[in-house]
Amino acid sequence: xxxxxxxxxxxxxxxxxxxxxxxxxxxxxxxxxxxxxxxxxxxxxxxxxxxxxxxxxxxxxxxxxxxxxxxxxxxxxxxxxxxxxxxxxxxxxxxxxxxxxxxxxxxxxxxxxxxxxxxxxxxxxxxxxxxxxxxxxxxxxxxxxxxxxxxxxxxxxxxxxxxxxxxxxxxxxxxxxxxxxxxxxxxxxxxxxxxxxxxxxxxxxxxxxxxxxxxxxxxxxxxxxxxxxxxxxxxxxxxxxxxxxxxxxxxxxx
Numbered sequence: 175x176x177x178x179x180x181x182x183x184x185x186x187x188x189x190x191x192x193x194x195x196x197x198x199x200x201x202x203x204x205x206x207x208x209x210x211x212x213x214x215x216x217x218x219x220x221x222x223x224x225x226x227x228x229x230x231x232x233x234x235x236x237x238x239x240x241x242x243x244x245x246x247x248x249x250x251x252x253x254x255x256x257x258x259x260x261x262x263x264x265x266x267x268x269x270x271x272x273x274x275x276x277x278x279x280x281x282x283x284x285x286x287x288x289x290x291x292x293x294x295x296x297x298x299x300x301x302x303x304x305x306x307x308x309x310x311x312x313x314x315x316x317x318x319x320x321x322x323x324x325x326x327x328x329x330x331x332x333x334x335x336x337x338x339x340x341x342x343x344x345x346x347x348x349x350x351x352x353x354x355x356x357x358x359x360x361x362x363x364x365x366x367x368x369x370x371x372x373x374x375x376x377x378x379x380x381x382x383x384x385x386x387x388x389x390x391x392x393x394x395x396x397x398x399x400x401x402x403x404x405x406x407x408x409x410x411x412x413x414x415x416x417x418x419x420x421x422x423x424x425x426x427x428x
Contacts, residue, residue, distance in 0.1 A: 260400025
């Protein structure tokens, strides 16, 4: 996506993956400074642990408490969060957000971004997590920003009938067991189900939702929109979303 975007605007940028272990995280950021790398995308499990190593946080990242994008401004490393942008824009493709109810699964960095994005969009948010205290911690963080959300553990979800369900856990990824954490009674034609996982693009959760007649949003949509915002931060130019989307569709076989 990023390379297709750079080609579309004639920018001499390249986007490549780096494998970084937790012990090497400070070294990776030192390398970013030393080599003058303009930007880094941050994937799990580093979206929270990277924060103490940065010089500044933009207001959105500070509010959420998670970073998925670092921009090198003349040696000053600034943390941003484009996951919130991506989550809201992806879900809005299938549902008018304001006034609707949403259940968010998980309490990690991506879930934090989604919760704040949906609260900003004036949705009613319920957060469910395997560890209830982590859900409560996120609810307290939301409350400090003036938002009120409800929480539960995953075992108490079956009675909920939200307008949307958004999986922000890694459970549906192949390497984590491709598990669906959503009770099947919650899946119906009246609900929109979004999974932020994009490996695989058609997760077990989305398959169950489709069979139940629910409308689904795969993880590629959030991936596209958050990448578009990253592109703008890296380049200072508007993201050519059509070119980036075409590259994404080719990559995931859509």
